[in-house]
Ligand SMILES: Nc1ncnc2c1ncn2[C@@H]1O[C@H](COP(=O)(O)OP(=O)(O)OP(=O)(O)O)[C@@H](O)[C@H]1O
């Protein structure tokens with residue numbers, strides 16, 4: 318297919334792809350959890366503002382968000398003059414919306430009787446969220462979080478348009494250098510699968526195993 | 535019964551959308567009393583219990599806990615909820631915690647006991663429901679009857695002034711029903727104040743001080759078991775009991 322040295326060249330894109338995806342995931346987590354709390358447990362004005370955030374970031378292509386950060390905000394905010402930072406921010410903010418969807422449905426999956434039981438013990442609302450809802454919701458959310466990480470790894474490829482030296486960019490450089498179309502992209506695709514599949518699969522299995530152990534739905 | 539009134543509902547109404555589920559229920563339970571509520575499905579028994587347990591507010595009416603109007607002024611509802619135990623129809627154990635963890639939770643986070651003290655108390659409660667050997671099991675590893683008994687231990691651990699039971703055996707088969715009923719009878723004999731929705735007539739006959747018949751959002755009649763089971767006043771209670779007792783081959 319392609320030579321070993323070309324493949325090693327492709328690997329140089331891995332750090333960018335992985336770091337963008339994982340930092341975006343962490344930002345998404347840091348946004349997603351509080352966003353979900355606001356959507357579920359605060360007065361309607363705040364909840365609907367949080368819902369609007371989710372609708373916007375779910376409804377707009379992530380490439381458009383990326384271009385917006387880089388070309389739009391980049392003009393006024395220096396950090397976004399970096400393609401790398403713009404890519405992370407766009408993916409991270411969108412991931413916040415996706416992760417909020419995942420956590421919301423996971424938190425809603427905790428049966429009402431358990432919440433009533435917790436209330437009957439005299440636990441406060443905050444304690445119920447902390448000790449009853451979140452621990453179970455995290456388990457239920459695991460498979461969804463696995464898919465979300467995989468999605469981030471794949472969608473980080475858009476950052477190539479801004480000029481980030483990720484896997485896709487390296488594949489494209491090979492294409493231009495060798496006038497080969499299929500092989501560099503296939504090798505790149507293989508790399509993506511080698512990253513996305515194990516993570517998504519692991520969290521999916523872990524989630525199922527824990528759900529079975531605790532009898533969660 | 536002539537003890538202090540522990541829990542009292544006055545003129546309780548509950549409306550869901552356009553449906554009136556409770557239409558002015560008056561009920562009171564005295565210290566040491568075991569009161570049983572029976573009635574057809576949909577008559578509002580669970581709703582009444584949830585409201586008396588302060589798990590949701592009534593649309594109208596008042597609730598008094600040991601003489602205090604709980605929704606007047608700004609009392610700390612959680613403090614009162616902790617004094618009213620609740621056992622649900624469906625097992626409602628926290629699935630991510632062991633039997634012991636379920637019983638400990640309220641002790642640690644509501645009563646603020648130290649871990650050691652909470653553990654000791656929780657084990658004691660599990661012993662009361664004959665489950666000390668199952669302390670480290672998760673709900674998914676327990677039978678329905680065992681889960682309900684852990685639920686009872688969890689309520690009991692808080693040293694409540696009253697425990698409300700909402701058909702705790704309705705989802706269990708006969709054998710499991712028995713082990714739960716037995717525990718409840720032991721509690722009643724110990725003088726624990728209980729308000730129990732159940733159709734286990736042998737239980738009611740054995741330990742109830744009074745049986746109340748509920749229908750269409752109202753308590754139609756309350757009487758001691760020997761009267762209610764033999765000769766209820768209202769025709770509806772009579773026909774309901776006839777069917778119910780028929781299921782037990784007459785008593
Ligand atoms: N949260 C709710 N929202 C809307 N309707 C409700 C709600 N809870 C109960 N109801 C309705 O109120 C009526 C009484 O319900 P409830 O569960 O109190 O009856 P029940 O006497 O406990 O019946 P069962 O013997 O079947 O348990 C039913 O028609 C039910 O559909």
Ligand SMILES: [Mg+2]
Pocket residue numbers: 579580581623700701
């Ligand atoms: Mg009911």
